[in-house]
Amino acid sequence: MIKNDKYGSAGKYNDASGSCYVNICKPGANPSYLEVCNIATNREKKFTLSFGAIFKPEHCALYIKADDSEWKRLEYSAATTYNSWVLAEASFSLTNSAEMLSFRFEAISADATYGCNLDDLRLATSKGGQTVDVGASKAFSWAELPQKKVSKSDYVYHTHWSTTYSSKKSVRNYSYCYDVRRHSPMWIAHPQHAIYQEGGKTRPANEPWACDPYLTDSQSAIIYPLYGANNCSLRTYFDAYYQDFYQWQRGHMLASSYRGCGDANNPAEINKQTFYSSNIAAQRSDQNGAFQRLWGAAEKKILDSYVCSDTLYVVSGAHFANENTKATDANIFYIPDYCKTCIVPTHFYKIVLRTKSGRTGKAIQECSADELKAVGFWFSNTDTDEQTGSTTPTLSKAHMRSVDEIERLTGNEFNFFPDIPESVEASFNASDWGF
The missing domain is CATH 2.60.120.260 (Galactose-binding domain-like)
Structure with missing residues (x-):
């Protein structure tokens, strides 16, 4: 200014x-x-x-x-x-x-x-x-994008593009892998940089829940209004059909606060896209429970401490150790022909990659192993923390994992950060990440 x-x-x-x-x-x-x-x-x-x-x-x-x-x-x-x-x-x-x-x-x-x-x-x-050397740069793949190790017909992939709030730059917002059988995202991959937060952390006054335009109602978990379905215009939720009708939270994988909203009454498109069904998973809803404490702490730590000039690369994912816990969607007054069973993730994770200095001015693929660092965080989708046994845990080294370990825990379906040296994936120093 x-x-x-x-x-x-x-x-x-x-x-x-x-x-x-x-x-x-x-x-x-x-x-x-x-x-x-x-x-x-x-x-x-x-x-x-x-x-x-x-x-x-x-x-x-x-x-x-x-x-x-x-x-x-x-x-x-x-x-x-x-x-x-x-x-x-x-x-x-x-x-x-x-x-x-x-x-x-x-x-x-x-x-x-x-x-x-x-x-x-x-x-x-x-x-x-x-x-x-200001010659044309080499074309590199997106550093955050996971590489498939196996092909599954239930997995749908897409990337959303948008425009930054103030500078009006065309940017990739996020990429996703969505499981149309479980009706849940498998992962969301996105870059994080100051440019994405133009417009501030304001949340839309009227939350714009919507079906991802590249998914159908039958593929998505219906966590958005179904206007016209049985004359119902109410918001719809995940809700367990057992456990005394426990209501699951519509949990953002890529947080709304990571994308600048601007005017709360007229939110920017880059923020509205975070309310697409492709970016939402069934999460424990008790804000004082273990999962919400840890997930929220990880979101804050990443945004406040890890974003850098070189760009931070993030993957937020869901894991299904089993399919024992189920939920129903479109269930306010139960909407026939729409309501279906959704599988609830047992675990969630976040993995992050950046340069150590944060200001090399180089692409990830141009950096040596000594210039890079990566780490993962692993959480159970429960009100009692699987790692510590606490109902009121704090984010700590107990929740940190190497990228290799996250790949193993999730069944080696994906190669995360495929362009970086194996040594960066294999280990981490907790002190490099403020622990």
């Missing part, structure tokens, strides 16, 4: 322009980045980008791209202390000339209390510096 106040750059360095400056908010807030696009280069190859800044390099990442290439990380020198205006510089030499250059400043640390203030951007030819 543009600010004009006494905290501007006036008099702080040579040729500082004055009290008007750009403020980039902390990660997760809006706006958390600034893009300056399509600067003509006259086919020169050596430049210095200078800019006034109150932040240190570890607070804000700088990226460069040429024409239609991908963003590449650009190193720069800046302040050694936070909240003190200096003239920062990034000198670089292009391996190949380009018609246009674009730059992106992105906040990457919550330690920048007042955000990242920026002023006086200037690009000038120079003697150059760090070498930057």
Whole structure:
């Protein structure tokens, strides 16, 4: 956002322009980045980008791209202390000339209390510096997407695309594997980055439960209104047909809070898609029970602590150790011809992958094993924690598993994060993940 106040750059360095400056908010807030696009280069190859800044390099990442290439990380020198205006510089030499250059400043640390203030951007030819290859990037597969080890006719796969709330970028929202026999998602895979949370964590005022447009009522668990069915316009729920009519929660695999909503009365499409039936599974409904405590804690930990500039990759899955627990859908007043049996998962899991530094500027496939880390979390869908025996557990090392172990526990149906070295899948350091 543009600010004009006494905290501007006036008099702080040579040729500082004055009290008007750009403020980039902390990660997760809006706006958390600034893009300056399509600067003509006259086919020169050596430049210095200078800019006034109150932040240190570890607070804000700088990226460069040429024409239609991908963003590449650009190193720069800046302040050694936070909240003190200096003239920062990034000198670089292009391996190949380009018609246009674009730059992106992105906040990457919550330690920048007042955000990242920026002023006086200037690009000038120079003697150059760090070498930057802004040629077209290699095409890589999506790092979060599991690889099938077996083929099952009951499994349906699809990817939803949407548009980010503020920057209006077309992005993949999430991919899924849905079991049309059990009427439950097997997994949801999605990238997580600050851009997905533009619009904030607001939940829609009228929750937009809906059938996934690529699934039918007979394939989906009907956890959405069936307008017109027996004149019924009521919300519908999972509800056990035994256990004293226990009501199961419509549980998000990809949390609504992970996708910016914007106006609660007119939620953004990227958020509305999280209410599709493909993203919903039957979960224990007691908010004070073990499962909801742990699942909620994992969602919060992942969003608050693991999202990074390089992008975090997440798979949230359901597991069926048996099919003993069943539920019915479309059962408010019981809707004939729609109500059917759904299998309730015995366990849920989350696995996450990212670079260790969070700011390499490289694709996952370009990283060495030493640059990557991955881990899983495993939960029983019960009100008493299977790992600790507690009814009021806290998220801990007891719930952590390697990616290899999650694959084994789920029957080796899928190869999670297939593009990373085996050593990254085989082990983890709990301390790397805040435990």
